[in-house]
Amino acid sequence: MGMGMVKDCCMALGLLLACGGVFADDAAVWIGIKDAAWNEMYPERIEAMRAKGDAVRGESEFVICQGCHRPGAVGRADGSYPRLAGQHVSVLIKQMTDVQTERRSNPKMAPFIHLHEILPQHVADIAVYLHALPVPANQGQGPGDKLERGRLLYEKDCASCHGNRGEGSDEKFYPRVSGQHFKYLLRESQTIRDGKRRNANPVMVKVIKSYTDEDIAAVADFMSRLPVRP
Amino acid sequence: MRSSFLGCLSRWILPVLLLLSALPFNASATDARQIATTLCAACHGLDGNSSDPANPKIAGMDVAYLAKQLKYFASGERRNEIMAGIVATLGAADFLPLAAYFSSQKPLPGKVKDARLAELGKRIYEDGNTETGVPACAGCHQSSGAGNARFPRLAGQHQAYTLQQLGEYKTGRRATDRLMVSVAQRLSTDEMKALAEYIAGL
Numbered sequence: 001m002g003m004g005m006v007k008d009c010c011m012a013l014g015l016l017l018a019c020g021g022v023f024a025d026d027a028a029v030w031i032g033i034k035d036a037a038w039n040e041m042y043p044e045r046i047e048a049m050r051a052k053g054d055a056v057r058g059e060s061e062f063v064i065c066q067g068c069h070r071p072g073a074v075g076r077a078d079g080s081y082p083r084l085a086g087q088h089v090s091v092l093i094k095q096m097t098d099v100q101t102e103r104r105s106n107p108k109m110a111p112f113i114h115l116h117e118i119l120p121q122h123v124a125d126i127a128v129y130l131h132a133l134p135v136p137a138n139q140g141q142g143p144g145d146k147l148e149r150g151r152l153l154y155e156k157d158c159a160s161c162h163g164n165r166g167e168g169s170d171e172k173f174y175p176r177v178s179g180q181h182f183k184y185l186l187r188e189s190q191t192i193r194d195g196k197r198r199n200a201n202p203v204m205v206k207v208i209k210s211y212t213d214e215d216i217a218a219v220a221d222f223m224s225r226l227p228v229r230p
Numbered sequence: 231m232r233s234s235f236l237g238c239l240s241r242w243i244l245p246v247l248l249l250l251s252a253l254p255f256n257a258s259a260t261d262a263r264q265i266a267t268t269l270c271a272a273c274h275g276l277d278g279n280s281s282d283p284a285n286p287k288i289a290g291m292d293v294a295y296l297a298k299q300l301k302y303f304a305s306g307e308r309r310n311e312i313m314a315g316i317v318a319t320l321g322a323a324d325f326l327p328l329a330a331y332f333s334s335q336k337p338l339p340g341k342v343k344d345a346r347l348a349e350l351g352k353r354i355y356e357d358g359n360t361e362t363g364v365p366a367c368a369g370c371h372q373s374s375g376a377g378n379a380r381f382p383r384l385a386g387q388h389q390a391y392t393l394q395q396l397g398e399y400k401t402g403r404r405a406t407d408r409l410m411v412s413v414a415q416r417l418s419t420d421e422m423k424a425l426a427e428y429i430a431g432l
Binding site for chain 1: 358360363365366367368369370381408409412
Protein backbone atom coordinates (compact mmCIF):
# COMPACT_ATOMS: atom_id res chain seq x y z
CA MET A 1 0.00 0.00 0.00
CA GLY A 2 1.75 3.15 -1.22
CA MET A 3 1.68 6.50 0.45
CA GLY A 4 -0.58 7.84 -2.31
CA MET A 5 -3.24 5.35 -1.45
CA VAL A 6 -3.00 6.15 2.25
CA LYS A 7 -3.38 9.80 1.35
CA ASP A 8 -6.41 9.03 -0.83
CA CYS A 9 -8.05 7.06 1.98
CA CYS A 10 -7.39 9.89 4.42
CA MET A 11 -8.93 12.35 1.98
CA ALA A 12 -11.98 10.15 1.52
CA LEU A 13 -12.37 9.90 5.29
CA GLY A 14 -11.92 13.63 5.54
CA LEU A 15 -14.66 14.17 2.99
CA LEU A 16 -16.96 11.89 4.95
CA LEU A 17 -16.31 13.77 8.15
CA ALA A 18 -16.63 17.04 6.27
CA CYS A 19 -20.24 16.15 5.53
CA GLY A 20 -20.90 18.27 8.57
CA GLY A 21 -21.43 17.64 12.23
CA VAL A 22 -25.14 17.08 11.94
CA PHE A 23 -24.74 14.61 9.12
CA ALA A 24 -21.79 12.67 10.49
CA ASP A 25 -24.18 10.15 12.07
CA ASP A 26 -26.18 9.81 8.86
CA ALA A 27 -22.98 9.15 6.96
CA ALA A 28 -22.23 6.33 9.38
CA VAL A 29 -25.71 4.93 8.75
CA TRP A 30 -25.51 4.88 4.98
CA ILE A 31 -21.97 3.61 4.80
CA GLY A 32 -23.05 0.70 7.00
CA ILE A 33 -25.67 -0.44 4.49
CA LYS A 34 -24.40 -3.31 2.37
CA ASP A 35 -25.45 -1.94 -1.01
CA ALA A 36 -24.65 1.70 -0.38
CA ALA A 37 -24.97 2.80 -4.02
CA TRP A 38 -28.66 3.68 -3.63
CA ASN A 39 -27.64 6.24 -1.08
CA GLU A 40 -24.46 7.29 -2.80
CA MET A 41 -22.91 10.58 -1.76
CA TYR A 42 -21.73 12.73 -4.65
CA PRO A 43 -20.68 16.39 -4.81
CA GLU A 44 -24.09 17.95 -5.61
CA ARG A 45 -25.73 15.98 -2.83
CA ILE A 46 -23.00 16.53 -0.25
CA GLU A 47 -23.10 20.26 -0.96
CA ALA A 48 -26.89 20.38 -0.60
CA MET A 49 -26.72 18.40 2.65
CA ARG A 50 -24.05 20.66 4.08
CA ALA A 51 -25.86 23.87 3.11
CA LYS A 52 -28.07 25.47 5.73
CA GLY A 53 -31.54 25.57 4.24
CA ASP A 54 -33.69 28.68 4.56
CA ALA A 55 -37.45 28.11 4.41
CA VAL A 56 -38.23 31.68 3.34
CA ARG A 57 -35.88 31.45 0.37
CA GLY A 58 -37.18 27.94 -0.27
CA GLU A 59 -40.71 29.25 -0.61
CA SER A 60 -39.75 31.63 -3.41
CA GLU A 61 -37.54 29.04 -5.10
CA PHE A 62 -40.40 26.54 -5.00
CA VAL A 63 -42.46 28.61 -7.46
CA ILE A 64 -40.91 26.81 -10.42
CA CYS A 65 -41.97 23.49 -8.84
CA GLN A 66 -45.51 24.41 -7.88
CA GLY A 67 -46.80 24.47 -11.46
CA CYS A 68 -46.73 20.66 -11.13
CA HIS A 69 -46.52 19.85 -7.41
CA ARG A 70 -49.19 22.49 -6.72
CA PRO A 71 -49.15 25.36 -4.25
CA GLY A 72 -48.44 24.00 -0.79
CA ALA A 73 -46.76 20.96 -2.43
CA VAL A 74 -49.90 18.89 -1.92
CA GLY A 75 -49.38 16.97 -5.18
CA ARG A 76 -52.23 15.46 -7.15
CA ALA A 77 -54.60 12.68 -6.18
CA ASP A 78 -54.28 11.21 -9.69
CA GLY A 79 -50.70 10.31 -8.73
CA SER A 80 -49.14 12.30 -11.55
CA TYR A 81 -47.18 14.41 -9.06
CA PRO A 82 -46.37 13.32 -5.52
CA ARG A 83 -47.13 15.22 -2.38
CA LEU A 84 -43.92 16.72 -1.00
CA ALA A 85 -45.33 18.62 1.98
CA GLY A 86 -44.02 17.21 5.26
CA GLN A 87 -41.49 14.87 3.65
CA HIS A 88 -38.15 14.45 5.41
CA VAL A 89 -35.38 16.87 4.47
CA SER A 90 -32.87 14.07 3.82
CA VAL A 91 -35.31 12.29 1.49
CA LEU A 92 -36.17 15.48 -0.41
CA ILE A 93 -32.50 16.32 -0.92
CA LYS A 94 -31.71 12.80 -2.09
CA GLN A 95 -34.57 12.72 -4.59
CA MET A 96 -33.92 16.23 -5.93
CA THR A 97 -30.20 15.67 -6.45
CA ASP A 98 -30.73 12.13 -7.75
CA VAL A 99 -33.04 13.49 -10.47
CA GLN A 100 -30.66 16.39 -11.05
CA THR A 101 -27.72 14.06 -11.62
CA GLU A 102 -29.82 11.48 -13.50
CA ARG A 103 -29.51 8.82 -10.85
CA ARG A 104 -33.30 8.71 -10.89
CA SER A 105 -34.89 8.99 -14.33
CA ASN A 106 -37.55 11.68 -14.46
CA PRO A 107 -37.69 13.41 -17.84
CA LYS A 108 -40.65 15.56 -16.80
CA MET A 109 -38.83 17.02 -13.83
CA ALA A 110 -35.27 17.05 -15.17
CA PRO A 111 -35.31 20.51 -16.85
CA PHE A 112 -36.83 22.10 -13.75
CA ILE A 113 -34.24 20.72 -11.33
CA HIS A 114 -31.31 21.26 -13.72
CA LEU A 115 -28.27 22.94 -12.17
CA HIS A 116 -28.96 25.94 -14.42
CA GLU A 117 -32.06 26.51 -12.28
CA ILE A 118 -31.49 24.89 -8.91
CA LEU A 119 -28.16 25.07 -7.10
CA PRO A 120 -27.29 22.87 -4.10
CA GLN A 121 -28.16 25.80 -1.80
CA HIS A 122 -31.59 26.02 -3.43
CA VAL A 123 -32.10 22.28 -2.95
CA ALA A 124 -31.43 22.75 0.77
CA ASP A 125 -33.76 25.76 0.96
CA ILE A 126 -36.59 23.99 -0.86
CA ALA A 127 -36.20 20.84 1.27
CA VAL A 128 -36.45 22.80 4.53
CA TYR A 129 -39.47 24.72 3.21
CA LEU A 130 -41.28 21.57 2.07
CA HIS A 131 -40.62 19.67 5.26
CA ALA A 132 -42.26 22.40 7.32
CA LEU A 133 -45.44 22.53 5.22
CA PRO A 134 -48.65 21.20 6.75
CA VAL A 135 -49.92 17.90 5.36
CA PRO A 136 -53.64 18.03 4.66
CA ALA A 137 -55.61 14.84 5.29
CA ASN A 138 -57.11 14.72 1.80
CA GLN A 139 -54.63 12.49 0.00
CA GLY A 140 -55.92 10.17 -2.70
CA GLN A 141 -56.80 6.73 -1.31
CA GLY A 142 -57.21 3.29 -2.84
CA PRO A 143 -60.43 1.28 -3.29
CA GLY A 144 -60.28 -0.07 0.28
CA ASP A 145 -61.14 -3.68 -0.63
CA LYS A 146 -57.87 -5.36 0.47
CA LEU A 147 -56.90 -3.40 3.51
CA GLU A 148 -56.35 -6.42 5.78
CA ARG A 149 -53.97 -7.98 3.27
CA GLY A 150 -52.26 -4.61 2.91
CA ARG A 151 -51.86 -4.29 6.67
CA LEU A 152 -50.33 -7.75 7.02
CA LEU A 153 -47.82 -7.11 4.24
CA TYR A 154 -46.98 -3.64 5.55
CA GLU A 155 -46.37 -4.88 9.07
CA LYS A 156 -44.30 -7.81 7.84
CA ASP A 157 -42.16 -6.09 5.20
CA CYS A 158 -42.43 -2.30 5.33
CA ALA A 159 -42.91 -1.07 8.88
CA SER A 160 -39.36 -1.84 10.00
CA CYS A 161 -38.08 0.95 7.72
CA HIS A 162 -41.08 3.19 6.93
CA GLY A 163 -42.35 3.06 10.52
CA ASN A 164 -45.49 1.68 12.12
CA ARG A 165 -47.36 4.83 11.20
CA GLY A 166 -45.63 5.38 7.85
CA GLU A 167 -43.52 8.14 9.34
CA GLY A 168 -40.23 7.08 7.70
CA SER A 169 -36.91 8.32 9.03
CA ASP A 170 -35.03 11.49 8.28
CA GLU A 171 -31.91 10.05 9.83
CA LYS A 172 -31.97 6.92 7.66
CA PHE A 173 -33.22 8.57 4.43
CA TYR A 174 -36.43 6.49 4.49
CA PRO A 175 -39.37 8.41 3.05
CA ARG A 176 -42.47 9.16 4.96
CA VAL A 177 -45.34 7.34 3.17
CA SER A 178 -48.27 8.58 5.26
CA GLY A 179 -50.25 11.33 3.59
CA GLN A 180 -49.00 10.30 0.14
CA HIS A 181 -51.43 9.80 -2.73
CA PHE A 182 -52.43 6.18 -3.37
CA LYS A 183 -51.80 6.31 -7.10
CA TYR A 184 -48.31 7.67 -6.65
CA LEU A 185 -47.49 5.00 -4.04
CA LEU A 186 -48.89 2.38 -6.41
CA ARG A 187 -46.87 3.51 -9.41
CA GLU A 188 -43.59 3.96 -7.58
CA SER A 189 -43.91 0.66 -5.71
CA GLN A 190 -44.39 -1.12 -9.04
CA THR A 191 -41.49 0.76 -10.58
CA ILE A 192 -39.25 -0.18 -7.64
CA ARG A 193 -40.37 -3.84 -7.68
CA ASP A 194 -39.66 -4.04 -11.42
CA GLY A 195 -36.15 -2.67 -10.90
CA LYS A 196 -36.90 0.45 -12.94
CA ARG A 197 -36.30 3.05 -10.26
CA ARG A 198 -32.56 3.22 -10.36
CA ASN A 199 -32.06 5.00 -7.07
CA ALA A 200 -34.23 2.60 -5.07
CA ASN A 201 -32.92 0.91 -1.96
CA PRO A 202 -31.89 -2.61 -3.12
CA VAL A 203 -33.09 -3.97 0.21
CA MET A 204 -36.60 -2.83 -0.69
CA VAL A 205 -36.34 -4.17 -4.23
CA LYS A 206 -35.46 -7.57 -2.78
CA VAL A 207 -38.25 -7.50 -0.21
CA ILE A 208 -41.04 -6.72 -2.71
CA LYS A 209 -39.63 -8.60 -5.71
CA SER A 210 -42.13 -11.43 -5.27
CA TYR A 211 -45.12 -9.11 -4.73
CA THR A 212 -47.97 -9.52 -7.21
CA ASP A 213 -49.75 -6.45 -8.61
CA GLU A 214 -52.51 -7.24 -6.10
CA ASP A 215 -50.05 -7.26 -3.20
CA ILE A 216 -48.65 -3.92 -4.31
CA ALA A 217 -52.11 -2.40 -4.65
CA ALA A 218 -53.14 -3.72 -1.23
CA VAL A 219 -50.12 -2.32 0.58
CA ALA A 220 -50.28 1.01 -1.31
CA ASP A 221 -53.92 1.35 -0.30
CA PHE A 222 -53.06 0.59 3.32
CA MET A 223 -50.26 3.19 3.28
CA SER A 224 -52.53 5.82 1.71
CA ARG A 225 -54.83 5.52 4.71
CA LEU A 226 -52.22 5.94 7.40
CA PRO A 227 -52.91 9.04 9.52
CA VAL A 228 -51.13 12.11 8.15
CA ARG A 229 -49.70 13.34 11.43
CA PRO A 230 -48.15 10.52 13.39
CA MET B 231 -6.60 79.77 5.44
CA ARG B 232 -7.66 81.33 2.17
CA SER B 233 -4.75 79.89 0.25
CA SER B 234 -5.32 76.49 1.74
CA PHE B 235 -8.97 76.65 0.61
CA LEU B 236 -7.92 77.53 -2.93
CA GLY B 237 -5.29 74.82 -2.84
CA CYS B 238 -7.90 72.32 -1.76
CA LEU B 239 -10.24 73.54 -4.50
CA SER B 240 -7.68 73.17 -7.26
CA ARG B 241 -6.14 70.01 -5.97
CA TRP B 242 -9.22 68.02 -4.99
CA ILE B 243 -12.60 69.55 -5.64
CA LEU B 244 -12.14 70.68 -9.26
CA PRO B 245 -10.73 67.35 -10.49
CA VAL B 246 -13.57 65.52 -8.77
CA LEU B 247 -16.13 67.82 -10.39
CA LEU B 248 -14.50 67.34 -13.78
CA LEU B 249 -14.46 63.60 -13.31
CA LEU B 250 -18.12 63.53 -12.32
CA SER B 251 -19.12 65.61 -15.34
CA ALA B 252 -17.36 63.13 -17.60
CA LEU B 253 -19.21 60.12 -16.19
CA PRO B 254 -22.09 58.81 -18.31
CA PHE B 255 -25.10 59.69 -16.17
CA ASN B 256 -28.20 57.56 -16.37
CA ALA B 257 -30.96 58.99 -18.46
CA SER B 258 -33.45 60.85 -16.29
CA ALA B 259 -37.19 60.24 -16.23
CA THR B 260 -37.79 63.05 -18.73
CA ASP B 261 -35.09 61.65 -21.03
CA ALA B 262 -36.74 58.22 -20.81
CA ARG B 263 -40.05 59.71 -21.90
CA GLN B 264 -38.26 61.49 -24.72
CA ILE B 265 -36.63 58.25 -25.88
CA ALA B 266 -39.97 56.45 -25.59
CA THR B 267 -41.63 59.09 -27.74
CA THR B 268 -39.07 59.01 -30.52
CA LEU B 269 -38.04 55.34 -30.53
CA CYS B 270 -40.69 53.15 -28.88
CA ALA B 271 -44.11 54.78 -29.20
CA ALA B 272 -44.65 54.02 -32.87
CA CYS B 273 -44.81 50.28 -32.15
CA HIS B 274 -45.50 49.94 -28.41
CA GLY B 275 -47.63 53.07 -27.90
CA LEU B 276 -46.42 55.94 -25.75
CA ASP B 277 -48.17 54.36 -22.75
CA GLY B 278 -46.79 50.88 -23.57
CA ASN B 279 -50.18 49.53 -24.65
CA SER B 280 -49.49 48.74 -28.29
CA SER B 281 -52.48 48.67 -30.61
CA ASP B 282 -50.86 46.35 -33.16
CA PRO B 283 -51.25 42.75 -31.90
CA ALA B 284 -47.88 41.82 -33.41
CA ASN B 285 -46.13 44.16 -30.98
CA PRO B 286 -46.24 43.36 -27.28
CA LYS B 287 -47.88 45.44 -24.64
CA ILE B 288 -45.13 46.34 -22.21
CA ALA B 289 -47.00 48.66 -19.85
CA GLY B 290 -46.84 47.55 -16.23
CA MET B 291 -44.22 44.86 -16.78
CA ASP B 292 -41.60 44.49 -14.06
CA VAL B 293 -38.78 47.02 -14.45
CA ALA B 294 -36.00 44.44 -14.02
CA TYR B 295 -37.64 42.15 -16.55
CA LEU B 296 -37.94 44.91 -19.18
CA ALA B 297 -34.35 46.09 -18.63
CA LYS B 298 -33.13 42.52 -18.98
CA GLN B 299 -34.93 42.13 -22.32
CA LEU B 300 -33.29 45.32 -23.65
CA LYS B 301 -29.94 43.88 -22.63
CA TYR B 302 -30.76 40.60 -24.41
CA PHE B 303 -31.75 42.45 -27.59
CA ALA B 304 -28.50 44.40 -27.46
CA SER B 305 -26.35 41.32 -26.95
CA GLY B 306 -28.27 39.28 -29.51
CA GLU B 307 -29.22 36.65 -26.93
CA ARG B 308 -32.79 37.48 -27.86
CA ARG B 309 -32.96 37.66 -31.63
CA ASN B 310 -35.12 40.38 -33.11
CA GLU B 311 -33.77 42.43 -35.98
CA ILE B 312 -36.01 45.44 -35.40
CA MET B 313 -35.35 45.62 -31.67
CA ALA B 314 -31.62 45.03 -32.22
CA GLY B 315 -31.48 48.00 -34.56
CA ILE B 316 -33.31 50.29 -32.17
CA VAL B 317 -31.46 49.21 -29.05
CA ALA B 318 -28.17 49.78 -30.89
CA THR B 319 -28.92 53.51 -30.91
CA LEU B 320 -29.23 53.52 -27.11
CA GLY B 321 -26.61 53.30 -24.40
CA ALA B 322 -26.78 50.58 -21.77
CA ALA B 323 -27.40 53.35 -19.23
CA ASP B 324 -30.73 54.13 -20.94
CA PHE B 325 -32.14 50.63 -20.37
CA LEU B 326 -33.15 50.97 -16.74
CA PRO B 327 -34.85 54.42 -16.98
CA LEU B 328 -36.66 53.32 -20.12
CA ALA B 329 -37.75 50.10 -18.41
CA ALA B 330 -38.88 52.12 -15.39
CA TYR B 331 -40.90 54.43 -17.63
CA PHE B 332 -42.87 51.61 -19.27
CA SER B 333 -43.15 49.69 -16.02
CA SER B 334 -44.91 52.66 -14.46
CA GLN B 335 -47.48 52.91 -17.26
CA LYS B 336 -50.96 51.54 -16.65
CA PRO B 337 -51.61 48.28 -18.55
CA LEU B 338 -54.89 48.16 -20.45
CA PRO B 339 -56.91 44.90 -20.56
CA GLY B 340 -56.99 42.72 -23.66
CA LYS B 341 -60.02 41.26 -25.34
CA VAL B 342 -61.10 37.60 -25.49
CA LYS B 343 -62.51 36.75 -28.92
CA ASP B 344 -63.32 33.07 -28.37
CA ALA B 345 -64.70 32.30 -24.91
CA ARG B 346 -64.66 28.51 -25.38
CA LEU B 347 -61.04 28.54 -26.43
CA ALA B 348 -60.24 30.72 -23.43
CA GLU B 349 -61.96 28.15 -21.19
CA LEU B 350 -59.59 25.43 -22.42
CA GLY B 351 -56.73 27.87 -21.97
CA LYS B 352 -57.74 28.44 -18.38
CA ARG B 353 -57.49 24.72 -17.64
CA ILE B 354 -53.92 24.59 -18.94
CA TYR B 355 -52.98 27.88 -17.33
CA GLU B 356 -54.23 26.77 -13.92
CA ASP B 357 -53.67 23.01 -14.06
CA GLY B 358 -51.09 22.29 -16.76
CA ASN B 359 -51.21 19.00 -18.60
CA THR B 360 -50.22 16.06 -16.41
CA GLU B 361 -49.94 13.73 -19.42
CA THR B 362 -47.31 15.75 -21.21
CA GLY B 363 -45.67 17.36 -18.18
CA VAL B 364 -46.82 20.90 -18.92
CA PRO B 365 -46.75 22.74 -15.60
CA ALA B 366 -49.50 25.17 -14.68
CA CYS B 367 -48.51 28.63 -15.99
CA ALA B 368 -49.96 30.05 -12.78
CA GLY B 369 -47.17 28.37 -10.81
CA CYS B 370 -44.67 30.97 -11.99
CA HIS B 371 -46.69 33.74 -13.66
CA GLN B 372 -49.40 33.70 -10.91
CA SER B 373 -53.11 33.19 -11.45
CA SER B 374 -53.54 36.88 -12.16
CA GLY B 375 -50.74 36.84 -14.77
CA ALA B 376 -49.20 39.84 -13.03
CA GLY B 377 -45.71 38.33 -13.12
CA ASN B 378 -42.54 39.65 -11.50
CA ALA B 379 -38.85 40.26 -12.22
CA ARG B 380 -38.13 36.69 -13.28
CA PHE B 381 -41.48 35.70 -14.77
CA PRO B 382 -43.02 38.42 -16.91
CA ARG B 383 -46.49 39.87 -16.74
CA LEU B 384 -48.76 38.09 -19.22
CA ALA B 385 -52.16 39.53 -18.34
CA GLY B 386 -53.96 41.27 -21.20
CA GLN B 387 -51.26 40.52 -23.77
CA HIS B 388 -52.21 40.37 -27.47
CA GLN B 389 -53.03 36.81 -28.56
CA ALA B 390 -50.83 37.05 -31.65
CA TYR B 391 -47.80 38.11 -29.64
CA THR B 392 -48.18 35.41 -26.95
CA LEU B 393 -48.60 32.79 -29.66
CA GLN B 394 -45.56 34.01 -31.55
CA GLN B 395 -43.34 33.99 -28.45
CA LEU B 396 -44.47 30.49 -27.41
CA GLY B 397 -43.59 29.39 -30.95
CA GLU B 398 -40.14 30.96 -30.69
CA TYR B 399 -39.52 29.20 -27.38
CA LYS B 400 -40.65 25.92 -28.91
CA THR B 401 -38.20 26.15 -31.79
CA GLY B 402 -35.49 27.51 -29.50
CA ARG B 403 -35.19 30.76 -31.46
CA ARG B 404 -35.90 32.44 -28.15
CA ALA B 405 -33.92 30.64 -25.50
CA THR B 406 -33.38 33.40 -22.95
CA ASP B 407 -35.21 31.22 -20.44
CA ARG B 408 -34.43 27.50 -20.55
CA LEU B 409 -37.50 26.57 -18.54
CA MET B 410 -39.79 28.22 -21.07
CA VAL B 411 -38.11 26.27 -23.86
CA SER B 412 -38.91 23.04 -22.02
CA VAL B 413 -42.48 24.14 -21.33
CA ALA B 414 -43.14 25.27 -24.92
CA GLN B 415 -41.74 22.03 -26.31
CA ARG B 416 -44.43 20.20 -24.35
CA LEU B 417 -47.27 22.41 -25.57
CA SER B 418 -49.33 21.53 -28.63
CA THR B 419 -50.27 24.25 -31.12
CA ASP B 420 -53.89 24.03 -29.97
CA GLU B 421 -52.85 24.45 -26.35
CA MET B 422 -50.76 27.48 -27.27
CA LYS B 423 -53.71 29.08 -29.04
CA ALA B 424 -55.95 28.40 -26.06
CA LEU B 425 -53.43 29.84 -23.64
CA ALA B 426 -52.95 32.98 -25.73
CA GLU B 427 -56.72 33.46 -25.76
CA TYR B 428 -57.06 33.02 -22.00
CA ILE B 429 -54.08 35.27 -21.23
CA ALA B 430 -55.60 38.10 -23.30
CA GLY B 431 -58.52 38.10 -20.89
CA LEU B 432 -56.51 38.13 -17.69
